[in-house]
Amino acid sequence: MLTADDPLPYRPQRVLIAGVTGSGKTTLARRIAERWDLVHHEIDALHHGPGWMPRPEFLDDVRAFAATDRWVTEWQYTSKGTDEIMTPRAQLAIWLDYPWPVVRTRLIRRTVGRSILRTKMYNGNVEKPIWQMLATRDPAESILAWQIKTRHFWAERMPQKQAEFPHLTIVRLRHPRETERWLRAN
Template identity: 30%
Template structure:
């Protein structure tokens, strides 16, 4: 017996874990709009991005959460994001192996520098090195903090480490 596909999905994971790729694929397959939390946090402007205040972020996110279906993806787990975890039907935690994420960070940077892949930011060496630090910090602090903060939501969290985990999840629908 197949179930109905969740209509409100929150995808979280480190830099290079595959959040955006998965969100795009699920959005296309199930016709659910997806949103990047970075685009909730930042106002994208040609001369340079402007960081929204926490209140502005929360208001913008609330406008998304009020719709019937959404896929939200991002690394963020600050206070302004809490409602999206609580309102999600399903939380997909991408726990891609650390070395795979390192490889993806390098590959993404090279593609962006060659103009093959578009970025919402200027792909500088400064950002490139920050991604390694963000990845390590997420592994050491972000992941444990997430499971501690969301301990009351464990029944709707699915940890995905490998493609087979995702395939097992999708076969239910």
């Protein structure tokens, strides 16, 4: 596993970005897409249909973009079958393994802003009113509760992913400052 100080051995063309909700996966994917001339496929936009319901064509859409040569996306929905589709094709995984206060603050700021402004997202969806998210601990009802539930997902599973997909170069970035330093070097 590489760190922020290790140079990439080559310029990858298919990239996955892992991290807990709120770590900045989508923002980094957009930046990498622009820097490396890749196509960003926002996996949340492919997954969520109207009313936050999963789109029936989700996995077909994932198969379609994963079969192409140049892409970057967020490494999510692994339990729904994306691992078997994307990971064998990916060349690089960037793991945003940031401190809890960083990701928690980012998610709260983003969620509150979207909720107050009623920001339209994928297929016209908007965040629930903030009071509803704070009133429940059910991860299915609150992105804030989901973040708590999945906080350790990648730390627990990354060694398994590394063994399962030995072709995949993995870069572990432990703080946004490391990410910025790594981006400047690559």
